[in-house]
Amino acid sequence: MQGYFYGYYYKIQSETQTIALIAATHGDGKNRTCSLQVITESGVWAAEFPKEAYFQKGSLIKIGKNRFSRRGVSVDVNTEELSIQGKLEFGPITPLKYDIMGPFAMIPFMECRHMVGSVSHLVNGRLTVNGEEFVFENARGYWEGDTGRSFPKEYLWTQTFLPQDVSLMLSVADIPFLGFRFTGIIGFVYWKGQEYRIATYLGANAAEIRDGGATIVQGDKKLKVRLIEASGKALRAPVAGSMVRTIRESATCKAAYEFWIGDEQVFQLITDQATFEYEYQE
Numbered sequence: 295m296q297g298y299f300y301g302y303y304y305k306i307q308s309e310t311q312t313i314a315l316i317a318a319t320h321g322d323g324k325n326r327t328c329s330l331q332v333i334t335e336s337g338v339w340a341a342e343f344p345k346e347a348y349f350q351k352g353s354l355i356k357i358g359k360n361r362f363s364r365r366g367v368s369v370d371v372n373t374e375e376l377s378i379q380g381k382l383e384f385g386p387i388t389p390l391k392y393d394i395m396g397p398f399a400m401i402p403f404m405e406c407r408h409m410v411g412s413v414s415h416l417v418n419g420r421l422t423v424n425g426e427e428f429v430f431e432n433a434r435g436y437w438e439g440d441t442g443r444s445f446p447k448e449y450l451w452t453q454t455f456l457p458q459d460v461s462l463m464l465s466v467a468d469i470p471f472l473g474f475r476f477t478g479i480i481g482f483v484y485w486k487g488q489e490y491r492i493a494t495y496l497g498a499n500a501a502e503i504r505d506g507g508a509t510i511v512q513g514d515k516k517l518k519v520r521l522i523e524a525s526g527k528a529l530r531a532p533v534a535g536s537m538v539r540t541i542r543e544s545a546t547c548k549a550a551y552e553f554w555i556g557d558e559q560v561f562q563l564i565t566d567q568a569t570f571e572y573e574y575q576e
């Protein structure tokens with residue numbers, strides 16, 4: 295049995311607080327475990343569980359006493375490193391029109407597959423993390439996941455909520471495929487109820503990847519993202535199913551976003567509430 299991982303990422307953000315929860319199961323071919331990682335502006339914590347603690351049926355995931363679904367999250371963990379309790383309820387989710395992977399979803403041997411469960415939904419509830427209280431009233435939520443063997447060798451990933459009900463995600467990654475490598479791009483801009491898909495399979499190209507950012511061009515569309523001030527915290531990520539790699543995620547940081555359709559600039563904004571990972575070596 296080869297190494298594998300399944301990881302699901304739930305981000306919740308209000309005007310003043312941000313938290314993300316990663317529920318995952320992983321195995322290196324010999325040993326299988328599951329875990330919960332918690333990311334806030336102040337830190338990152340993880341709890342490990344035996345393989346028997348993991349259960350999944352459709353979008354419902356259980357890890358011990360912890361439950362994750364399209365309807366919400368319920369957590370109860372008490373270890374030396376992490377104490378987290380609480381419940382969050384999700385409003386109706388907003389799915390994409392079709393699989394973010396497009397035709398690549400049909401290819402069985404991809405190193406890593408991405409999914410987007412909801413581009414935006416309302417969140418209400420509260421959590422307590424190591425004594426810090428997170429209270430969410432009509433906050434915004436985002437839900438995605440990854441499955442496969444390993445995270446890409448180099449990649450950029452960002453997700454943010456912007457004014458005018460914008461939700462945006464972009465992933466640019468070095469992809470191994472049939473003995474060669476290419477830059478794979480998937481993402482979307484969800485603006486005023488309209489989905490604008492950005493993807494390699496739709497002709498997207500990376501005009502530039504450097505200095506913490508990327509410029510993506512697809513036909514008459516152009517998307518620019520740039521990390522301005524990082525606040526990266528160390529997360530564990532999979533290599534052949536083993537959670538031995540360290541990546542850095544800025545749960546809330548300063549970043550710039552530009553989106554153009556033809557000659558019209560749809561928006562040009564700087565936010566200090568972006569979520570960003572930049573793992574390109576320069």
